[in-house]
Structures are given as structure tokens and as C-alpha cells.
Amino acid sequence: MKKLLYLFLLLGLSLSSCKKEDSNKNAIDNSIEYNGKVYSLEFLTSEMSKRLEVSQDSLIFHPDIKAFTVLDYPETKWYLSRIIKDK
Numbered sequence: 001m002k003k004l005l006y007l008f009l010l011l012g013l014s015l016s017s018c019k020k021e022d023s024n025k026n027a028i029d030n031s032i033e034y035n036g037k038v039y040s041l042e043f044l045t046s047e048m049s050k051r052l053e054v055s056q057d058s059l060i061f062h063p064d065i066k067a068f069t070v071l072d073y074p075e076t077k078w079y080l081s082r083i084i085k086d087k
Contacts, residue, residue: 034066034080044068047083 030041041061048068049056058071067077 032061032063032066032080034084037084039084044080044083048078051083052078 031038032041032044033039045056045059045061045068048059052059052070054070059068060071061068062077065077065079067079069075069077
């Protein structure tokens with residue numbers, strides 16, 4: 001009985017050590033394509049916070065509409081065209 005218990009313990013330990021982590025799950029894509037150019041989210045957040053004179057922590061980016069909102073004003077949208085000018 002003791003040998004059977006050790007066998008199950010060893011089997012459980014060996015199976016649990018074989019788990020693989022999905023490295024793609026932890027990777028966050030911080031790049032945004034706008035008008036054919038790629039920008040970092042950090043750069044866009046920094047520039048938008050300077051223009052709006054708010055902290056970067058209060059900005060929320062919405063990738064589907066390519067716009068920011070400010071936590072205190074959730075109904076107002078600030079689009080990327082405000083900080084990215086095409087030449």
C-alpha cells in the first residue's frame with residue numbers, strides 16, 4: 001500500500017512539472033498602427049497627457065476607435081488625430 005501511495009505521488013509530481021506556460025499570453029502588444037505608421041502606446045499616452053494636461057494614469061486607450069478617454073470624463077473621446085498630424 002505504501003509503494004502504491006509513493007507511485008501516485010511520484011506520478012502526480014511528474015505530471016505537474018510538465019506544464020508549459022503560454023509565453024504569448026503574457027506578451028502585451030504596446031504598438032498601435034495609425035495611418036500606416038506604427039507608434040508605441042507609451043509615446044501616444046505621454047503626448048496625449050501633455051496636450052490634455054492630465055496624468056498618464058487617468059488616460060484609457062480604446063484600440064477599436066483609436067481614441068483616449070479621461071477617467072473623469074468618460075463620455076469625451078480624444079482621437080489620435082489630435083496628436084498625430086499627417087504631412
